[in-house]
Amino acid sequence: MTGLIQVVGGAVVDSLAGPAALLVARRSAPEHLAGMWEFPGGKVEPGEEPETALVRELEEELGIGVRLGSELPAEKPDGWPLNDRASMRVWFAEVTRGEPLPLEDHDELRWVDLQDREAVLGLPWIPADYPIVHALLGSVVVAPGRTR
Numbered sequence: 001m002t003g004l005i006q007v008v009g010g011a012v013v014d015s016l017a018g019p020a021a022l023l024v025a026r027r028s029a030p031e032h033l034a035g036m037w038e039f040p041g042g043k044v045e046p047g048e049e050p051e052t053a054l055v056r057e058l059e060e061e062l063g064i065g066v067r068l069g070s071e072l073p074a075e076k077p078d079g080w081p082l083n084d085r086a087s088m089r090v091w092f093a094e095v096t097r098g099e100p101l102p103l104e105d106h107d108e109l110r111w112v113d114l115q116d117r118e119a120v121l122g123l124p125w126i127p128a129d130y131p132i133v134h135a136l137l138g139s140v141v142v143a144p145g146r147t148r
């Protein structure tokens with residue numbers, strides 16, 4: 001055991017087969033993170049599989065059921081470093097049930113156009129997320145002319 005806090009995040013896209021839009025969420029708490037955008041998700045509970053935790057968090061926070069796609073590859077098995085105590089693994093996901101709502105921890109949700117890199121990167125993300133967002137934008141091939 002490393003004592004690392006394992007966080008999981010969802011790169012929720014409109015379509016796993018041809019992603020054109022990404023669902024981003026603005027945190028409402030805690031105070032030092034309020035107003036910053038993030039991948040919805042949360043901490044893995046003891047004994048829980050990361051994918052199970054992500055499905056649970058997206059249900060709790062946004063009220064949606066999802067199908068998970070591939071993981072956004074990170075350099076380390078624990079995922080992307082968030083700080084000296086926490087790492088986040090990120091999976092692509094597609095909504096299979098419900099309409100996303102900011103039920104918990106967020107005050108706004110937004111679908112952003114993956115072709116508009118500047119708009120996506122211009123959001124005030126949690127600082128640790130910028131390398132993840134860059135990697136995500138580099139990994140998706142957006143079909144021309146497709147928008148949500």
Ligand SMILES: Nc1nc2c([nH]c(=O)n2[C@H]2C[C@H](O)[C@@H](COP(=O)(O)OP(=O)(O)OP(=O)(O)O)O2)c(=O)[nH]1
Nearest residue numbers: 007008009038039040041042043082086126128129
């Ligand atoms: N969900 C999420 N958390 C992130 C991101 N980037 C980032 O630094 N974090 C940090 C913020 C928090 O310190 C931690 C995740 O904690 P959380 O508060 O979302 O976890 P949780 O829903 O399980 O909440 P709790 O039980 O601890 O109250 O990871 C991100 O993109 N998504």
